[in-house]
Amino acid sequence: MNLNSLALFAAALFVAAVAPGPGVLALVARVTTEGLRPVLPFLLALWVGELIWLVAAVSGLSALALAFHDIFVVLKWLGVAYLCFLAWRMWTCSVGERAELPRGKSGLANFLAGFALTLSNPKVMVFYVALLPSLVDVRGMTPLGLGKLALTALLAIMTAHLAWAFTAAWARQWLRTSHARRLANRISATAMGGAAAAIATR
Numbered sequence: 001m002n003l004n005s006l007a008l009f010a011a012a013l014f015v016a017a018v019a020p021g022p023g024v025l026a027l028v029a030r031v032t033t034e035g036l037r038p039v040l041p042f043l044l045a046l047w048v049g050e051l052i053w054l055v056a057a058v059s060g061l062s063a064l065a066l067a068f069h070d071i072f073v074v075l076k077w078l079g080v081a082y083l084c085f086l087a088w089r090m091w092t093c094s095v096g097e098r099a100e101l102p103r104g105k106s107g108l109a110n111f112l113a114g115f116a117l118t119l120s121n122p123k124v125m126v127f128y129v130a131l132l133p134s135l136v137d138v139r140g141m142t143p144l145g146l147g148k149l150a151l152t153a154l155l156a157i158m159t160a161h162l163a164w165a166f167t168a169a170w171a172r173q174w175l176r177t178s179h180a181r182r183l184a185n186r187i188s189a190t191a192m193g194g195a196a197a198a199i200a201t202r
Contacts, residue, residue: 006148009135010156013127015194017050017160021123024164026114031168041107042114043161049118050157051150057128058141058149078130080200084193091189 018024023046030039118124136149 005136006152009132009149010152012131012135013153014156014160016123016127017157018163019123022121023114023117023124024161026117027161027164028168031165036165036169038107038110039165041111043165045111045114046118046161047154047157049115049121050124050153052119053124053128054132054150054153055146057132058146077200078126087189087193089189091186 020028027039027042027046030042141149
C-alpha cells in the first residue's frame with residue numbers, strides 16, 4: 001500500500017468523520033451538556049467501532065473484489081450518491097435537529113452507548129463497505145497493509161472527533177446557537193460534496 005493511497009483514504013475518512021452525522025452530533029451534545037472528561041469512554045467506543053468496521057470490510061471485500069469487479073464499480077457510484085445525499089441533507093437540515101443518545105452514569109454505560117451507535121451508524125457502514133474499495137486496493141491486502149490502514153484510520157478519526165470534542169468543550173455556549181449549527185452544516189456539506197467529486201473522478 002503506497003503513501004498516496006493512505007493519504008487519500010485518510011483525507012476521505014477525516015471528511016466523513018468530521019461531518020456532523022449521528023456520531024458527531026451525539027458527541028457534541030454530550031460534551032456540551034456533560035463536559036469533556038465524562039465523554040472519554042464514549043469517544044473510545046467510537047474509535048473501536050470504526051476499527052471493527054474497517055477490519056470486517058477489508059476481510060470480506062478482499063476476496064469478493066477479485067471476482068466481482070463490476071459490483072464494486074456499482075458500489076463506488078452508490079457511495080458517491082450517498083455522499084451527495086449527505087451533503088444535501090447537511091445543507092438543508094433544520095438547525096434545531098439534535099442527536100439523542102441513551103445516557104449512562106458510568107464509564108461502561110458511556111462506552112456501550114458509543115459502541116452501539118457506531119456499529120449501527122449507516123454513514124459508517126456505507127463508508128467502509130461502499131467507499132473503501134474505491135480508495136484503496138483491498139484485493140492484495142496484507143496484514144502489514146491492514147495495520148497501516150488501521151493506524152491511518154485511527155489517526156484520522158481521532159483528529160476529527162477530538163477537534164469536535166475540544167471545540168464543544170471550549171465553546172459550549174456558542175455551539176448552542178442556531179447560527180453556529182447552520183455554519184457547521186454548510187461547511188461540512190461543502191466538504192462532503194468535494195469528497196464525492198474526488199471519488200467520482202477516480
